[in-house]
Amino acid sequence: MKKxxxxxxxxxxxxxAGFVAAHERLVVFGADSRFVRRRNLRPDKVALISGGGAGHEPMHVGFVGxxxxxxxxxxxxxxxxxPxxxxxxxxxxxxxxxCLLIVKNYDGDVMNFExxxxxxxxxxxxxxxxxxxxNPSGSKRSQGRRGVAGTxxxxxxxxxxxEARWRLDDLSALGEDLNDRIRTVGVSLSGVTVPETERETFxxxxxxxxxxxxxxxxxxRARLKFATADEIVETMLKAILKDLEPKRSDKLLLFINGFGGTPVSELYLAYNSTRARLQSLGLTVARSLVGTYVTSLGMAGLSITVAGLEERELSLWDAPVNTAALRWGG
Incomplete structure (x- = not known):
């Protein structure tokens, strides 16, 4: 294993330590270096806290700010x-x-945050x-649907x-509502090698x-024969749309995410194929994001996330953001 x-x-x-040093204008270590936080905390807003295992970078530390x-x-x-x-x-x-805790649905994360x-x-x-x-059956790590790139x-x-000063109860209600309107499916061309064990996962x-x-x-959930990009996208979108059941009037966010070992050119190719398929079904892609944001170490693969957003969520998506991994507006 070479790393x-x-x-x-x-x-x-x-x-x-390198991350905090590189983005010192945005973040600092918290007490005893046990977490990473915004450098400038606001006294008039609900605090949002998330986290998980390393290996998913830039999520979550890259989204602090x-x-x-x-x-x-x-x-x-x-x-x-x-805890x-x-x-x-x-x-x-x-x-x-x-505080609002945003927790991916994995048994260890849920238990420790609770x-x-x-x-x-x-x-x-x-x-x-x-x-x-x-996948409603989850995996050995979770009961039910997992939290993946849609996080x-x-x-x-x-x-x-x-940031717009919504109250804690309102934020919680929005989060629960989003669970019915965001779906993700991932595909991989390889397993990954975990540093501590030096074993490939599959x-x-x-x-x-x-x-x-x-x-x-x-x-x-299935091992399939490798296929063309269009055929792979077709399989992934079929699962998403069966679950999400979007209407033609819905405004969709389309997010193509790399798992750490997929070239950007291939992510944009997948985006082009996915968007064309959605448009052929009469569905509107109102917002887009393409890049490597929620990784699985250096896995060669990608995920497709489709979210049905209302006008208020479109405005929230467009609102200024200033983090190490996401930055626009303002």
């Missing part, structure tokens, strides 16, 4: 942050308006569990609403692909 690292056990800490998260807690590679990390983030970022909320009961806390995966959409919309033949993968290097 740019010193030791597997220090990889995450050294990477986070104006218009998105106030803090992100990072565990070891593909391992949930501890102590989350409690420290709650206590440091809550300036009186409460435990932290219970132990920090002196704060007003609400939790949104992200469930955007099209970015939750964090952007809720972050903009918090192995494919040259003519195979994994359909329905998550973001922890785990296998998908």
């Amino acid at each position: 740019f690292m010193n030791r597997a056990e220090t990889l995450v800490a050294e990477s986070l 104006e218009g998105m998260l106030d803090a992100a807690c990072t565990g070891h590679v593909f391992t949930s942050p501890t 102590d990390q989350i409690i420290a983030a709650i206590r440091e970022t809550d300036r009186g308006e409460g 435990m932290a909320a219970e132990l920090a009961a002196e704060h007003r806390i609400a939790t949104v569990i992200v469930r955007d995966d099209v 970015l959409v939750f964090e952007k919309l809720l972050g903009a609403a918090a 192995v494919l033949n040259e003519d195979e692909m994994e359909m329905g993968v998550g973001i922890h290097g785990e296998p998908g």
Whole structure:
């Protein structure tokens, strides 16, 4: 295994130190370097906190800043942050308006964030569990739909609403509503090698692909024969549209996300194919995002996220954002 690292056990800490140093105008370490937070916390807004295992960068630390998260807690590679990390983030970022925890639906994440909320009961806390995966059976890591690349959409919309001073109950209600209107499916052409174990998560033949993968290097729900990009997109969109059932009057956000090992040119090719297919069905793509944002280490693969957004959410999507990974407006 060849990776740019010193030791597997220090990889995450050294990477986070580099991230904070590189983006020091936007972020700082929280107490005892247990989490990353906005450099300038606002006293008049609900604090948004998310997190998960390392290996998904730029999510979540890359989304800390104006218009998105106030803090992100990072565990070891593909391992949930501890309750102590989350409690420290709650206590440091809550300036009186409460905290909204945005949690991907994986057993470890849900358990540790719930435990932290219970132990920090002196704060007003609400939790949104992200469930955007099209696969309702989940995986060995989760019960039900997993939280995958659509988590970015939750964090952007809720972050903009918090910046506009929405109250905690209203933010929680929006998050729950979004769970019915955002769907994601992923495909992979390879497994990944986890630094601590030096083992590849799964192995494919040259003519195979994994359909329905998550973001922890785990296998998908079906192993299929490799096909052309148009055919792959057709399979992915069929699953999304069957689940989402958008109407022709809906305005859609189309997000093509790379898993860490897919060239940008291939992501844009997939976007072109996906958009053309949606338009052929009479559906309107109102907003778009293409890039590598929610990764699975260096997995060769991508995901398609489709979200049906109302006018208020379109405005929230367009609102200024200033983070290491997302930046527009303002």
